[in-house]
Amino acid sequence: MNEMARLQKRRLALYGWMLAAPALALMSLFAFYPAIATFWHSLFSRGTSRRPSVFAGFENYGDLFADPTFWTVATNNLIYAGVTIPVSIIFALVMALWANAHIPARSFVRSAYFTPTILPMIAAANLWLFFYTPDLGVIDQITGFFGASPTNWLGQPETALASVIIVTIWKEAGFFMIFYLAALQTIPPDLHEAARIEGAGRWTYTRRVLLPLLMPTTIFVFVNAMINSVKLIDHLFILTKGGPNNASKLILYWIWEMAFAYFDSPHAAAMTILVLLALGLVAVAQFRLVEKRTHYR
Amino acid sequence: MTNQPPFIRINAVSRVFNGGNGVHDLSLDIPRGSFVVLLGPSGCGKSTTLRLIAGLETADQGSIAIDGKDVTSAPPSKRGLSMVFQSYALFPHLSVAENIIFGLKVRKTHKDEIKTRLTDALRVTGLEGYEDRKPAQLSGGQRQRVALARAIVAGHPLCLMDEPLSNLDAKLRHAVRKDIRDLQQRLGITVVYVTHDQTEAMSMADIVILMKDGRIEQVGNPADLYLKPATAFAAGFVGSPPMTLIPASALPASVIPDGLDANHLTFGIRPEDLILSTGQNDHPWGIPATVTGSEFLGAETFVFVAIPGTDGATARLPGRVEISPGTEVSLSWAGAAAHWFDGERGHRLTPTIPGTSAQDTKITSQPDTATSTL
Structure with missing residues (x-):
């Protein structure tokens, strides 16, 4: 009897490992091992045919911090994240609230909002390239109608980053809207009616009931937006290539440049590790802080 | 008030x-x-x-x-x-x-x-x-x-x-x-x-x-x-088990009050008003029925009976009653306990003859006022 229970327990443990094994194998192969290998690689100097690579400790990291481009790129990425994350979340929420209301052509509105998400980023970037074209593009056509002179939106340091940011928001907001829409549909209509009877107006209901209940979704979307702010750089290749004068260069684009344009993989590896570290820290802080204040059903 | x-x-x-x-x-x-x-x-x-x-x-x-x-x-x-x-x-x-x-x-x-x-x-x-x-x-x-x-x-x-x-x-x-x-x-x-x-x-x-x-x-x-349910619907909805409602045409003509047309009439009886008798029939009249089953609930027993030409009826008897399915019984009730409803429109009808209804001795067959919305 006792023996039987022990066997059963062991069998359950075995099943658990068996079920976890495929994911664990894939994760090790494509996430854990590359991360460790990258770290290891970042500790060696760049090897050439005449000077083989040698162990350099944290020298590569020191080089990065000494490079002014590093600070430009980091600042760019902070601005990029600081604008795209909150703005796309707010847009997503507003669009979801509207698309969830009883309005005519509701499904049309929903799919219209979602369309940018379906487009590949490269295609979207090409579209926006036309929009931004000085003098001929849609944007200059409109501003020109009001008498403004043509602007080279992507070609001047003052507007390049902002232009890139707008494309990202346009692309992301519809995607995040879907999550909000799904969350909104799980909130029973009774709650709104109860709030109405208690005298709560639309704004009070949104602030006191809707937003707290959407908090889990907001966290999820926030984490995704944050990852995207580092990850999603496809449009840079089409729009600005990080220029002019690094004005719109983001971290991942810079890493790509170092690794595959200048073939300086140790520095690229070091930069990658820094990004991983930063993202890890933010994620931990986020879940620690926000988790406590969130109601999960 | x-x-x-x-x-x-x-x-x-x-x-x-x-x-x-x-x-x-x-x-x-x-x-x-x-x-x-x-x-x-x-x-x-x-x-x-x-x-x-x-x-x-x-x-x-x-x-x-x-x-x-x-x-x-x-x-x-x-x-x-x-x-x-x-x-x-x-x-x-x-x-x-x-x-x-x-x-x-x-x-x-x-x-x-x-x-x-x-x-x-x-x-x-x-x-x-x-x-x-x-x-x-x-x-x-x-x-x-x-x-x-x-x-x-x-x-x-x-x-x-x-x-x-x-x-x-x-x-x-x-x-x-x-x-x-x-x-x-x-x-x-x-x-x-x-x-x-x-x-x-x-x-x-x-x-x-x-x-x-x-x-x-x-x-x-x-x-x-x-x-005094105003309609057959009210009679069937209120009360548990609900009032038995059967077409009057399935009843012997003698129990139908004068002035009511048996062909367009529904008869209703509360389960507790239904009197079940077996064998020696001490009641002057009775409707033959067959017991189909019973439920013992402690303080009372529900007996289900089949009446030819109807969906059957339920009787509520106090205490424990042993009665096996298939038993032939005779059903009767006190005259005033019967409810009569219009067969089509369902509203309550009040019989004219004082003998069949102890409570309502006033007017001719008329729908109750409460049903005027129908």
């Missing part, structure tokens, strides 16, 4: 949804301080009526007045009422206390007053000690009490309840029924209560409003509904 004006007056209100459900030309007066139950099967319009009073639905036609004020187009918050939802509609992210004072906070009530009112509401509903719990940490009965507390905390003179007990188990339902009734009496508020459970209606109501297909079938106190 004195001759004061009604607390709620619903005048010729219609609200029709796509598909034809809703309420049609509904007129209703509800006196102040009464416990009114809207009773009916699902889809009869009882919830729509409640939502019309609450202001969650707007009437297509007609007017609604609460406490002498026309509120037909007023928003729910301006009607001075509270509501208990079937799902309780508690805010899952707020604690018990925050749920209860949600409305007070929205209305910017003074902090001290909120505190006293909260303490009162918690005490009245027996929720002391649960203030900081979230609804998910409460049992069904406790959640129901939170919903009640939220409804009474504002001190509104009118409380609407939409099937508030349907998510509770049978035993708890019985206890809460009594609690709600006591609370209503103590606070002296007017309660409009929606249910499809006729037991709830009978045990709680001052006035029962029986609805069917968006129209009022009968209005009256529970005894009226039980003893």
Whole structure:
């Protein structure tokens, strides 16, 4: 009897490992091992045919911090994240609230909002390239109608980053809207009616009931937006290539440049590790802080 | 009740949804301080009526007045009422206390007053000690009490309840029924209560409003509904087990009162009024029937019998009765216990012959006034 229970327990443990094994194998192969290998690689100097690579400790990291481009790129990425994350979340929420209301052509509105998400980023970037074209593009056509002179939106340091940011928001907001829409549909209509009877107006209901209940979704979307702010750089290749004068260069684009344009993989590896570290820290802080204040059903 | 004006007056209100459900030309007066139950099967319009009073639905036609004020187009918050939802509609992210004072906070009530009112509401509903719990940490009965507390905390003179007990188990339902009734009496508020459970209606109501297909079938106190159902529908809906309704053509001509046409007549008899006799027939007449089964419930036994040409009947006999299926019995009843309804339209008919009806000796076969809406 006792023996039987022990066997059963062991069998359950075995099943658990068996079920976890495929994911664990894939994760090790494509996430854990590359991360460790990258770290290891970042500790060696760049090897050439005449000077083989040698162990350099944290020298590569020191080089990065000494490079002014590093600070430009980091600042760019902070601005990029600081604008795209909150703005796309707010847009997503507003669009979801509207698309969830009883309005005519509701499904049309929903799919219209979602369309940018379906487009590949490269295609979207090409579209926006036309929009931004000085003098001929849609944007200059409109501003020109009001008498403004043509602007080279992507070609001047003052507007390049902002232009890139707008494309990202346009692309992301519809995607995040879907999550909000799904969350909104799980909130029973009774709650709104109860709030109405208690005298709560639309704004009070949104602030006191809707937003707290959407908090889990907001966290999820926030984490995704944050990852995207580092990850999603496809449009840079089409729009600005990080220029002019690094004005719109983001971290991942810079890493790509170092690794595959200048073939300086140790520095690229070091930069990658820094990004991983930063993202890890933010994620931990986020879940620690926000988790406590969130109601999960 | 004195001759004061009604607390709620619903005048010729219609609200029709796509598909034809809703309420049609509904007129209703509800006196102040009464416990009114809207009773009916699902889809009869009882919830729509409640939502019309609450202001969650707007009437297509007609007017609604609460406490002498026309509120037909007023928003729910301006009607001075509270509501208990079937799902309780508690805010899952707020604690018990925050749920209860949600409305007070929205209305910017003074902090001290909120505190006293909260303490009162918690005490009245027996929720002391649960203030900081979230609804998910409460049992069904406790959640129901939170919903009640939220409804009474504002001190509104009118409380609407939409099937508030349907998510509770049978035993708890019985206890809460009594609690709600006591609370209503103590606070002296007017309660409009929606249910499809006729037991709830009978045990709680001052006035029962029986609805069917968006129209009022009968209005009256529970005894009226039980003893003098205005229609065959009312007879079949109120009472458990329901009144047996069989076409009069299946009965011997001798039991049919004079002046009523057996071909267009439905006969109704309450299970407890049905007399079952076996073998030696001491009754002057009887309808032959066959026992098909019985249910022993402790204090009483239900006996089901088959009568040729009908769906059968149920008799309620006190105590324990041993009777095996297949037994031939003879059915009879005291003349006054019989109810007669129009076979097609279903309204109540009053026989003319004093001999067959001890209570109603007045007029010729006429529909009761309460059925005029049909």
